Amino acid sequence: MSDLVLETKNLGITFGGLKAVQDVNLKVKKNELYGLVGPNGAGKTTVFNMLTGVYQPTTGTFYLDGEELKGKSQEQINHKGIARTFQNIRLFNNMSVIRNVLVALHNQPEFKYSPFAGMFHTPKYYDTEVRMRDKAKEILRVFGLEKERNNLACNLSYGTQRKLEIARALATNPKLLLLDEPAAGMNPNETAELMEIVRFIRDEFNLSVLLIEHDMRFVSGLCDEVTVLNFGTTLAQGDTKTALNDPEVIKAYIGG
Amino acid sequence: MIIIADGLSLGAIYALIALGYTMVYGIAKMLNFAHGDIIMVGAYVILTTLQMTGNPYIAIAASIVVCTVAGIVIERLAYKPLRGASPLAVLITAIGVSFLLQSVAQLIYGSKSQAIALPDFGKITIAGNHIAVSTLITLIVGGIIMAGLTVFVKKTSTGRAMQAVSEDRGAALLMGVNVNRIIMITFAIGSALAAFASLFYLMQIPSITPTLGSMPGIKAFTAAVIGGIGSIPGAMLGGVLLGLIEKVCLSIPAISPYTTAIEFGLLIIILLVKPIGILGKQRREKV
Numbered sequence: 001m002s003d004l005v006l007e008t009k010n011l012g013i014t015f016g017g018l019k020a021v022q023d024v025n026l027k028v029k030k031n032e033l034y035g036l037v038g039p040n041g042a043g044k045t046t047v048f049n050m051l052t053g054v055y056q057p058t059t060g061t062f063y064l065d066g067e068e069l070k071g072k073s074q075e076q077i078n079h080k081g082i083a084r085t086f087q088n089i090r091l092f093n094n095m096s097v098i099r100n101v102l103v104a105l106h107n108q109p110e111f112k113y114s115p116f117a118g119m120f121h122t123p124k125y126y127d128t129e130v131r132m133r134d135k136a137k138e139i140l141r142v143f144g145l146e147k148e149r150n151n152l153a154c155n156l157s158y159g160t161q162r163k164l165e166i167a168r169a170l171a172t173n174p175k176l177l178l179l180d181e182p183a184a185g186m187n188p189n190e191t192a193e194l195m196e197i198v199r200f201i202r203d204e205f206n207l208s209v210l211l212i213e214h215d216m217r218f219v220s221g222l223c224d225e226v227t228v229l230n231f232g233t234t235l236a237q238g239d240t241k242t243a244l245n246d247p248e249v250i251k252a253y254i255g256g
Numbered sequence: 257m258i259i260i261a262d263g264l265s266l267g268a269i270y271a272l273i274a275l276g277y278t279m280v281y282g283i284a285k286m287l288n289f290a291h292g293d294i295i296m297v298g299a300y301v302i303l304t305t306l307q308m309t310g311n312p313y314i315a316i317a318a319s320i321v322v323c324t325v326a327g328i329v330i331e332r333l334a335y336k337p338l339r340g341a342s343p344l345a346v347l348i349t350a351i352g353v354s355f356l357l358q359s360v361a362q363l364i365y366g367s368k369s370q371a372i373a374l375p376d377f378g379k380i381t382i383a384g385n386h387i388a389v390s391t392l393i394t395l396i397v398g399g400i401i402m403a404g405l406t407v408f409v410k411k412t413s414t415g416r417a418m419q420a421v422s423e424d425r426g427a428a429l430l431m432g433v434n435v436n437r438i439i440m441i442t443f444a445i446g447s448a449l450a451a452f453a454s455l456f457y458l459m460q461i462p463s464i465t466p467t468l469g470s471m472p473g474i475k476a477f478t479a480a481v482i483g484g485i486g487s488i489p490g491a492m493l494g495g496v497l498l499g500l501i502e503k504v505c506l507s508i509p510a511i512s513p514y515t516t517a518i519e520f521g522l523l524i525i526i527l528l529v530k531p532i533g534i535l536g537k538q539r540r541e542k543v
Contacts, residue, residue, distance in 0.1 A: 052430055078432035090427040092420050094537065103420040106413045107432040115441055118412030119404070125412070132413070172432045 003030045005208045006051070006082075006176050010060035012232075013050060021046050021232040023060070026210070028176065031202060034210045035223035035240065039252055042229040044212045045087055048178050051210075052084050053077040064176060079107065081175035085165040085182060087212075093154035097145055097164055100153050101136040104171035111135070136171065142204065143167045143197060159190040163197070170201060177201070179211040183218050191215065195222050220244060228252070257385045259507045260500070265391040266460070267499025268398030272453040273476030274483065274491035275405065276446030282422045282486035283442045286346045290330060290353035292473015294447050298323045298454030299464045300361055303372050312375055320451040327447025328440055336436065361466035369465040372458055390459040401452060402492050405445070409488060414441060422486065475502075478523045484536025493534060498522075 006028040013021050021043040028034045036044050049055040051062060053074040061070040069077050083104075092100050105111050111132050117125045140146045143163045148156060153164060162182060169177060182198070183191045195218060202209055213219050219226060219240065226243045228235040236246040243249065273295065280288045298319040305315040334353050338346050377389035409415035420428040421438050429435050457472060458464070475498060483494025498519055505515040526533065 054426075054430070074429040075432050075434050078430060083432075084430060086427070090424055092423040092427070094423060095416075095419060099416055099419075102413070103416045103428070103433065104431045106417050107434060111413070113413060115412070115414045118414055119408055128413075129411075168431060 004028065004063075004066075005030050005032075006062065006064055006210065008047075008051075008060065008062040011047065011050060011057050011062055012059040013046060013055055014058045019232055021050070021229075024227070024229070024234060025237075026227055028208050028210055030208060031206065032208050032225065033198065033202060033223045034208065035219045035226035036210060036212045036229065037214070037216075037219055037226055037244075038229035038235070041231075043232040044229055045180055046232075047229070048084060048180055048212065051077075051178060052082060075107070078172055078174075081173070082178065083169035083172045083174035083176075084178035085162070085169050085180055087180040087184070089158075089161050089165055091153040091161055091165060091168070093152070095153060096150050097153055097156070098133070098136050098140065098149040100164060100168050101139055101171045102132055104168045105132050105135060108173055139167050139171055142170075142201065159186045162186065163194070166197070166201075170205060175207055177207055177209045179209060179213075181212055181214065183213055183215045191218055194218075198222060216244065257383070258387060259503050261385075261387050261391050261395065263500035263503035264496060265394035265398070265456070265499070266503055267496035268394050268402075269453050269456045269460075269472065269495075270476045270479045270499050271402060271492045271495025272398060272449045272456070273472055274480040274495045275402070275449050275488065277477050277480040278483070278485050278488060278491040279418075279442050279446050281480070282488075283418055284335070284439045285425075286335065286343065287350060287477075288335075288443075288446075289347070289350040289473075289477075290357060291446065291450060292469035292471075292476070293354050293357040294323050294326060294450040294469065295454040295457060295472060296361060296464075296466060296469035297326055297357060298451040299372075299458055299468055300365060302374075302455060302458060303365075303370060303464055306372065306374075316451075316455055319454065320448050323447045323451035323454075324444045327443040327450075331440060331443040336439075339436075358466045365464075365466065367466060369463045372462045372464055374459055374462060390456075394456040394459065397452070398456065401449065405449075406488065414438070418442060475519065478520065481533055482523055482526050484533025487533065487535045487537060490533055490535035 004027055006026060008024055008026045011021065011024040012019065024047055036047060038044055046055065050057045053072055057070060061068055063069065064080055064082060067080065069080055092103065111128055113124050113128045137146055137149065140149055145164060145167060148160065153161065156164060166179065166182065183194055186194060198209060223240045225238060226240045227237045228243055228249050230252045235252055236243040236249050273291065276291045277288065280286060301319040301322045302315045305318040306312060309315065330353055334349050335346060338349060377393065379386045379388050409418060417433045417438050420433055421435050425435055476495060479494035479498040480491045482497065483490030501519060501522065502515055505518050506512045
């Protein structure tokens with residue numbers, strides 16, 4: 001057994017004639033915090049979309065815990081253990097905070113009950129609902145959101161919405177969490193707090209995190225390894241400090 | 257008093273049908289114009305099983321089962337392959353399914369109207385008013401079903417998933433919600449409600465034609481739009497409102513010929529004043 005959680009092999013996608021992403025080879029280890037960085041338009045979110053089944057890769061494939069997931073549907077991939085957040089927040093806005101988390105718990109084996117059980121309020125229904133709510137509250141507590149649980153998601157502040165998105169993704173019990181610019185729009189205090197939270201959930205929930213971020217202090221303070229993308233190809237890869245100080249990377253970022 | 261009771265019970269029928277329209281619209285984002293014809297299917301099933309067994313309860317159960325299955329099969333065969341297609345293609349398919357159901361019914365049962373003999377529950381007197389028991393049954397059972405549905409959507413896992421799919425299908429998929437299953441359940445529930453509606457409808461007007469579902473279907477759709485399409489309480493409110501208006505108008509000789517015009521006139525006014533319907537959710541575009 002290898003200790004790789006995610007492995008991508010020559011992952012790539014073409015839109016029409018445009019090679020949006022080519023030959024991405026990521027190796028994310030168990031409990032690792034891995035960064036995916038690069039200038040705007042480098043194809044980072046496209047990689048996320050391929051890993052979650054939103055786009056079908058045209059070349060290459062990817063494995064989660066050794067199991068090939070290419071070609072599986074979005075919800076199957078989620079059940080296998082990849083969960084994500086979105087660059088532009090996509091919460092269920094007109095639902096309460098806790099309801100957002102409960103939806104994400106809905107398809108896990110331990111919390112499943114049939115619509116009929118729900119319709120007739122069987123003992124199984126009550127039992128499962130109580131356990132679901134406890135679990136949801138436990139997750140919200142990690143993010144300090146338990147006081148907000150009955151507020152509508154759309155009424156939360158931007159930074160809090162970002163946290164709720166991570167909480168919701170966590171509720172699907174992933175092995176690998178994909179965070180798409182989690183610190184975007186956060187102030188420095190919130191960013192520092194978020195770094196703590198990401199480390200905490202990595203340990204507490206025993207998972208790996210692959211994250212896209214433009215805030216380099218965030219990336220270098222948090223990630224063990226990074227991959228730098230530019231125009232859809234890998235520019236540098238490896239240990240965070242070394243990769244980010246690569247002259248090619250600096251050139252891509254500041255131009256010249 | 258009688259008018260109010262009649263109006264409320266007709267309203268309950270409209271509301272039950274309107275719920276089917278509104279739930280499917282809210283969750284699958286499509287207008288299922290074949291929904292009215294499910295009522296017709298339910299009515300013919302009641303007729304046939306009643307002739308075969310003579311037992312009205314078996315007939316009712318059979319109609320609920322057949323309608324639910326019909327709803328699921330129609331969704332699978334006609335609408336599921338079009339998931340992601342343009343709304344217009346889906347709309348035209350729905351109209352096609354509606355014609356198909358009507359034509360098949362016509363092939364089997366002919367186009368003449370057939371009378372159906374449901375058990376007569378008689379009338380009871382409340383405060384000096386003679387009210388048909390069937391009216392009260394419609395009111396009470398309709399009310400219970402709607403309350404049950406509200407609890408189901410609010411309190412259960414499936415209900416939450418339905419709301420999530422309605423809010424953001426893409427995000428729901430990525431949170432592991434089986435969207436196809438949720439849409440199937442929605443069609444099943446909507447069609448089962450239509451089966452109840454067809455029973456109540458026959459208790460008021462005991463004759464069946466292949467186009468039986470069209471008018472109540474369109475009225476219920478109007479009710480759903482008035483209440484705010486996509487909103488479950490909206491469909492209930494719209495249905496009851498429309499039922500009351502219809503019965504009140506019919507009871508006043510001077511305006512009774514214009515009843516239908518008044519109902520659709522109300523729709524136009526609502527659309528002008530509040531295009532999202534009375535309880536419709538305002539979708540704010542974020543810039």
